[in-house]
Amino acid sequence: MAMYHLRVKFVKRSEGRSSVAAAAYRAGEKLHDERAGVTHDYTRKGGIEHTEVLLPENIPAQLANRETLWNTVEAGSPRKDAQLAFEVEVALPRELSHEKRVELARTFAQEQLVAKGLIELLPVSWTAT
Numbered sequence: 001m002a003m004y005h006l007r008v009k010f011v012k013r014s015e016g017r018s019s020v021a022a023a024a025y026r027a028g029e030k031l032h033d034e035r036a037g038v039t040h041d042y043t044r045k046g047g048i049e050h051t052e053v054l055l056p057e058n059i060p061a062q063l064a065n066r067e068t069l070w071n072t073v074e075a076g077s078p079r080k081d082a083q084l085a086f087e088v089e090v091a092l093p094r095e096l097s098h099e100k101r102v103e104l105a106r107t108f109a110q111e112q113l114v115a116k117g118l119i120e121l122l123p124v125s126w127t128a129t
Contacts, residue, residue, distance in 0.1 A: 008087065010087075011087065013080060020033035022087065024040035024041070026051075027042075028045040029051075032067060033071065049101070050105075053066060054113075056119065073085065088113070090108065
């Protein structure tokens with residue numbers, strides 16, 4: 001039987017976090033943080049099944065690039081206590097196929113976030129339990 005789980009966490013600069021670093025980790029990618037002058041490399045992280053960027057219609061297409069997007073977000077708020085992003089973690093049933101998990105995550109993100117004007121990075125990952 002599948003267990004339901006949903007958790008939302010803010011990426012807070014006041015806690016020393018960076019939205020670029022968080023995006024690199026979640027997507028398992030290598031992204032350069034222009035504000036901090038640091039490159040975050042999570043390309044060796046396992047368990048990432050799928051990643052994509054979902055943009056609302058009014059957002060410029062160049063922001064579909066994860067590094068461009070998050071460096072733009074970081075540059076847009078100079079405050080030391082900025083809350084630049086949030087992570088939404090949802091448990092998806094193992095019984096579903098890869099395609100169904102991606103479809104379910106995409107539909108949830110599209111209906112609950114993108115339709116309301118938010119940009120959504122869709123990393124679908126798994127953990128062995």
